[in-house]
Amino acid sequence: MNIQTKVTILFFFLTSMVILFLNGFIFLFANHYAFEDFYKRLETRVQIVRSIYSNKNSDSSRVVQNIRQQYLEKLPSEKEYYLPIPSGEQLMTSLPEELPKEFLADLRTNQKARYRQDNKFFAGTLYRSPTELTLVVVSATDPYGFQEMNHLKNILILGFGISILVVYWVGKVFSYQTFKPIREMIHNVQNITAQNLHLRLETNGGKDEVNMLGHTFNDMLTRLETAFEIQNNFVSNASHELRTPLTVIKGEAELALRQPGLTEAHLYSLEVIHRESEKLNQMITGLLGLAQTGFDGKKQNWEAIRTDELIWQVKESVDQLYPQNKIQVDFSKLPPEEDELKVHGNATLLKLAISNIVANACKYSYNQQVIISLQSTDKQVVVQVKDMGIGIPAQELRYVFEPFFRASNTSDFEGHGIGLPLSMNIIRLHKGSIQINTKEGKGTDISIVLPVAEPHVINQVAAQEIPVSQRS
Structure with missing residues (x-):
């Protein structure tokens, strides 16, 4: 996997996590405040129910009830509970079964509680008097709130899906443009061979990392070209300087071998000189060929x-x-x-x-x-x-x-x-x-x-x- 792909995947992953976190935060925030408003409406009704039931025969009770009928819209599936509990009787006893036990336990501890069971909401208050306890509870459903939250959830999921596609495309374009100078540099370096070491990478004079890398490559190419030229000159000079004395030695040995009257010892020595000079000539030819093919072959x-x-x-x-x-x-x-x-x-x-x-x-x-x-x-x-x-x-x-x-x-x-x-x-x-x-x-x-x-x-x-x- 190349670096461009890695950057694309990393950008895609990190940005997707940020979008996912933001969507989750939006959903939780909206969920909290949407149902918070509904709970407050329930608690307002708890106070009204208490006022109505505790002052049944007074004028204030009728006033409260008239206000409720005129200005308060009835909630879906709204149900009211006004339950006096005689002193000494347990709270959990003789209560309607539809009231959740966890809700009642919270009421007994905190005197005031909220509770939600699926799409059914409960709000209640526990009032204490010298003679009895009074439990006031109002329950209702909030289908519109749930519907809005479902719509919001679907919108966020769809938006997240579209966002990650956009993020992937943007990440791909971003990484492509970011590594474009690197790709061009790689292409140019691949075109520089032993035959064209005089070529250099183009740099625009900036101080970014890409230009610094280009300058580093150019410096390296300069050193390589210098080293190859030195080796080339050495091979050319050595080829001439070494072959000349060897040719003279070999020629003199051949000439001496043709002279008459040589003793066996002299003849043997001259043959050894001739044979070894030939071996040395072959060795030098091989070494020069080895050195020449090792530097460039550009000529x-x-x-x-x-x-x-x-x-x-x-x-x-x-x-x-x-x-x-x-x-x-x-x-x-x-x-x-x-x-x-x-x-x-x-x-x-x-x-x-x-x-x-x-x-x-x-x-x-x-x-x-x-x-x-x-x-x-x-x-x-x-x-x-x-x-x-x-x-x-x-x-x-x-x-x-x-x-x-x-x-x-x-x-x-x-x-x-x-x-x-x-x-x-x-x-x-x-x-x-x-x-x-x-x-x-x-x-x-x-x-x-x-x-x-x-x-x-x-x-x-x-x-x-x-x-x-x-x-x-």
């Missing part, structure tokens, strides 16, 4: 390459090194479309990488059968090189891509431990990978996985191959 020519044609070129190259090889090319799994065999890269480097692996397969198998197969799956081209050679010890497999490492079972073979690391660097430069399955004494199976060239790369290369005069 290399990149193009769309057909891997089936590349494999035939590799076979021709290895045939010159090991004429007695038994290389077998298997194209039985080729895809129907030739574009699925094309990769974007440098043909010379890829030929060198695959040639190193195929040459090792021939060398370490004593020129037994080596099978090179090619297939394309899931937008990847897989070149598989399988031999029946000495294999690699399992405990040493992790070290085979380290420069100068040689397995313990390769002492009978010449080598410098540079070929596989060089191949790995080239394949990584082409955004690919190398997978090895091996068993000591049984053979080795190496798979080179490369991404299929994107259609726009293939089209761009094809357009470059068309003469300008033929383009529309």
